[in-house]
Amino acid sequence: MTENTATAGSITGRYVTAIDHVGIAVPDFDAAVQWHRDHLGLVLAHEEVNEEQGVREGMLSPAGTAFGTDTAIQILAPLNDDCAIAKFIARSGPGLQQLAYRVTDVEALSAELRQAGVRLLYDAPRHGTADSRINFIHPKDGGGVLIELVEPAAAAH
Template structure:
């Protein structure tokens, strides 16, 4: 069962400049950064809020590191802006299967590794009213040290 909005992914041309905007404008600080070679992005997770159960909500800023990456192609077509929304779940496998059974296309046969060791999959935007939707299970939701995908 989906439990919360885990993060909102925002595609940008210049990660450092975009991070500085969110820091200067809203006071959001970077919680985690990494480069995901498989996805072809450099990312920064900005923590917005946390809960007593270790969950949190983030903005995920995404800058492509190569021109053939999905985010680079999306930026070329759409420009900067909201790229996807991610819902947190304790069991990405079960929830992906449940939405697949309802006729929604799941883009990966098996979940992949996302930010900070999380397990992620995506749902086809044409089946979700135009919204690229991610399902994410943190690496270790009990300790609050889990991760989030992109």
């Protein structure tokens, strides 16, 4: 029998509030957005260029859904051949690149994960979509999945 709620004191119970988004790496941003619009009815709810990450990114949601309230599909297209997304596409082809969890405090969670021996990609949180603060759990410590931790701007201290 599995428990439906996090146990008191668990990391999940204190920090993780939802699946924030699923990131898809693509070579052509506009074509990917159009495909999701034309075939699935998703709308581009937010778009930006993140120079630090080297990507053009957009958040897709079902029509009528407010950005940041439900799980989104993130489209990630490289700005240059040296960014992580370009390297991912070169190595694995376009496709699912990450799973992101919405968290209440990315710094505190990162500290607890490090204490538990979990490797993170950044020493300190970085700027993410819509002024969020982010960090990533190394895929080797995330069961083969690149896991992003997202603290939305509204929740940032």
